[in-house]
Amino acid sequence: MTVLRPRLRGLVSKLALFYVLLSLPTLIVVESVILTYEFQRFVNGIDGGSLERAADKGAQELGTQWSGLLDHSAPDSLGLQVWLDAWVLRLQQPRGGLTPDESYILLELSDVPLAAAILDADSAVLARTVGNDRWALDMPSAVELHQAAEQHGRSRILATAETSYKIQRVLVPLHDQVGVRIGWLFVELRVPPPWRHLLFDSSFESATVFAFLIVFGLASSIFLAAWVTRRLSRIKRAARAWSRGDFSDRIDDRSGDEIGGLSAMLDGMAIDLKGLLRSRAQLAMLAERQRLARDLHDTVKQKAFALNMQLATARRLLGDSAGSERLELAQRLTQQIQQELAQILDEMRASDAELPFTERLRMRANDWAHTSGASLGFDIDDVPSLAATVEDSLLRIVDEALSNVLRHSGAQHVDIGLRRTAERVSLVIADNGSGASVESGSGMGLRNIRERAEALPGGRFEFDSKPERGTRVMVSFQTEVTR
Secondary structure (H helix, E strand, O other), X not given: OOOHHHHHOOHHHHHHHHHHHHHHHHHHHHHHHHHHHHHHHHHXXXXXXXXXXXXXXXXXXXXXXXXXXXXXXOOOOHHHHHHHHHHHHHHOOOOOOOOOOOOHHHHHXXXXXXXXXXXXXXOOEEEEOOOOOOOOOXXXXXXXXXHHHHHOOOOEEEOXXXXXXXXXXXXXXXXXXXXXXXXXXXXXXXXXXXXXXXXXXOOHHHHHHHHHHHHHHHHHHHHXXXXXXXXXXXXXXXXXXXXXXXXXXXXXXXXXOHHHHHHHHHHHHHHHHHHHHHHHHXXXXXXXXXXXXXXXXXXXXXXXXXXXXXXXXXXXXXXXXXXXXXXXXXXXXXXXXXXXXXXXXXXXXXXXXXXXXXXXXXXXXXXHHHHHOOEEEXXXXXOOOOOHHXXXXXXXXXXXXXXHHHHHHOOOEEXXXXXXXXXXXXXXXXXXXXXXXXHHHOOHHHHHHHHHHHHOOOOEEEEEEOOOOOEEEEEEEEXXXXX
């Protein structure tokens, strides 16, 4: 439980909650737009007379079957009831119902959108459909029946009360086969608008949508915990190890997505940091050795030399006396001390090859600047450890390029840049001199630089020189990291 608790408080829980909070309004908006669009098409069909036409057609059908359906021995005919229920169900069919292609909106917005009744010639109710608790069938009044009888028409739309529901009441006279009016067919439509259905009319769909969102959020959490956060945890573990100075731990995420790309970059950064720390530690050690060598040279070695001089003087003063042999032995011991101390100092002094490559590059350039009197600009990145042959070739390229600057361009300032981009390293030497002539541009020096550059792994050489605008030499190559 303690392993899962940080995850539930972290990215997984936040993203899962974000999915739920985003999905719920989105589903509501989508459902509202679809219902509103379909409801408007349905209303247009109703306003175009679809309910009247359906009532007229139903009245014709009922008139032809009247004698067979009416049970004169019973006040409520079962046959009429069965026909009325079946007719209302046909009007609610999603395909071919009241309004073709849009009739399904009836059951979408209301469980009982239609109600109907059959009345005899004396206005007595012979059959009626069962309504619901929200609204009762608004039967036609005596006045409405009288007006419909005087009109001698087929169907009549009755008045309705002002309400937010879409209501239409239609009354159709029933005639037998010889044209005698035998009763009435009454139908009423009552459908709530989509906004009322979404806000006030609860249904099982709301619970279904909510359950789906819960399942979706949990599934997203499990996916994130098993895929995303697990990979982020590997990055965190590796970063913690790197902060302790342990660069042996690798993320090693081989996926091709963004996290995999980030992991590959971080692994490369760890390699670079390891090389940088090694170079800095080596440089600090060499600096300390140089300091000790200077101190020994300035103190112990000088005192040993002075002691040897004092012994030589004392030996000359004593001449061939008995004590001169002792002084000669002491003088030889002092000379041995000087020789051994000189060997120790030579070992402690760092040679040029022991320094990191960037420091060796700086030292070469600074020595050239002291000789030429030109100023230097450095823009040097920390590069990984390179093969000894590559470092030696680069230093020779720098020596040759700076030598060409001194001989041909007369530049007062030189910029040296060492940049790493992805898996390539670029070395640039640019000056502000007069530019190289045609003879110097094709001379031995540039040919040597080109050959050395192209001999590097994936090496490329570029040379750009314009009169009075200086010269630019660039060498780039593929890195071969030594680990």
